[in-house]
Amino acid sequence: MIVEAQVRDYGFSPAQQDEIWRRWREGQSFSLIGRALGAPMQNARRFLYQSGGVRITPQQRSEQHLSGSEREEISRGIAAGESGRQMARRLGRAPSTVSREIARNGGRDRYRAASADEAAYARGRRPKQAKLAQRPALRALVEAKLVLCWSPDQITGWLRRRFPGDATMQISHEAIYLSLYDPRRRQAIDRSLTQRLRSGRPMRRPKIARRPTGRGIIRGMVSITARPAEVEDRKVPGHWEGDRATRSHTNTSGLTGREKRLMVGP
Numbered sequence: 001m002i003v004e005a006q007v008r009d010y011g012f013s014p015a016q017q018d019e020i021w022r023r024w025r026e027g028q029s030f031s032l033i034g035r036a037l038g039a040p041m042q043n044a045r046r047f048l049y050q051s052g053g054v055r056i057t058p059q060q061r062s063e064q065h066l067s068g069s070e071r072e073e074i075s076r077g078i079a080a081g082e083s084g085r086q087m088a089r090r091l092g093r094a095p096s097t098v099s100r101e102i103a104r105n106g107g108r109d110r111y112r113a114a115s116a117d118e119a120a121y122a123r124g125r126r127p128k129q130a131k132l133a134q135r136p137a138l139r140a141l142v143e144a145k146l147v148l149c150w151s152p153d154q155i156t157g158w159l160r161r162r163f164p165g166d167a168t169m170q171i172s173h174e175a176i177y178l179s180l181y182d183p184r185r186r187q188a189i190d191r192s193l194t195q196r197l198r199s200g201r202p203m204r205r206p207k208i209a210r211r212p213t214g215r216g217i218i219r220g221m222v223s224i225t226a227r228p229a230e231v232e233d234r235k236v237p238g239h240w241e242g243d244r245a246t247r248s249h250t251n252t253s254g255l256t257g258r259e260k261r262l263m264v265g266p
Contacts, residue, residue, distance in 0.1 A: 008050060010043045020044060021055055027205075052181035053204030065120065066093070066101060071113040074098060078108050130188035131171055132179050138169055139189060142176060146193040152176035177204065 012020065016037055023033045030048075034041035061067070066074075070091055077087040084102065088095040102108060105116040132139040138159075145155045152173035163169035179188040180197075181204045194202055230236065 008047070010047045011039065012037070012043070012047060017047070020047060024048060024053075049203055050183070052183055052202070054178065054182045061121075061124070065124070066097070068113070068117045071101070071116050074101060075111060075113040078102070078111055130179050130185045131175060133185070133188040135168060138171060141169075142171065143190055143193060146196050149196050149198070151198060 009017065016039075019037065020033055023036065028036075030045045031041045033044045037044070070093070073091060074087055077090070082090075084099045085095045088098040091098070101116065102111055105111050105119065132142060141159070142155055145158065150158075155176060156171065156173045159170045176189075179185045180191055180194050194200070199205075
């Protein structure tokens with residue numbers, strides 16, 4: 001079962017919605033997106049939160065697929081007794097395209113343009129029914145591992161080892177993430193399990209926003225192999241190495257009390 005997700009615009013025009021998604025994919029913060037659009041930060045956050053960070057785009061027909069008018073021409077060609085190659089030549093399509101279209105919709109005796117067009121639209125709907133919704137046993141295993149704070153990558157690897165060769169009991173980590181975050185797949189899994197993920201976030205973040213930011217990294221760090229030669233002489237306090245026991249037996253004659261304390265420690 002696919003659930004239709006209702007997307008609120010929160011006062012943003014279609015062009016502004018495209019801009020929000022563009023900036024979000026670039027890793028910009030909610031406050032920066034709000035300032036750029038001249039809108040409250042809360043509105044930008046709510047607009048993105050409702051979709052779990054997964055953009056929901058309306059279904060569109062590809063130009064490569066047969067249109068409704070082309071299916072009408074096929075129906076007329078069948079009534080006139082034309083061959084598949086004749087109809088394909090008239091439509092500017094490959095003969096195999098026309099023959100598959102007729103075969104998958106009941107053959108020449110049962111082909112109807114309207115019903116064929118409706119069936120094609122239904123086949124092209126996205127997303128398809130989630131695998132976790134179709135496989136209760138698989139869903140139970142995935143949810144059990146998520147409760148134990150396993151990551152989707154770990155679950156995917158474990159299933160591959162536990163059920164080798166059984167495609168019905170395997171699933172990709174991306175499919176697990178989409179089941180957790182995409183509101184159109186809310187029937188596939190318990191979405192509260194996002195709290196068990198390591199990030200604990202209620203929505204997905206773009207990959208660029210997950211890149212290292214440099215926090216916790218020493219800037220201008222020098223490798224120990226580049227230390228100066230005077231370190232080997234150990235004539236300056238702080239250049240000694242070893243544990244406390246080793247330092248306590250080091251010859252400290254000729255050193256001041258402060259130098260001894262720096263060497264031995266408190």
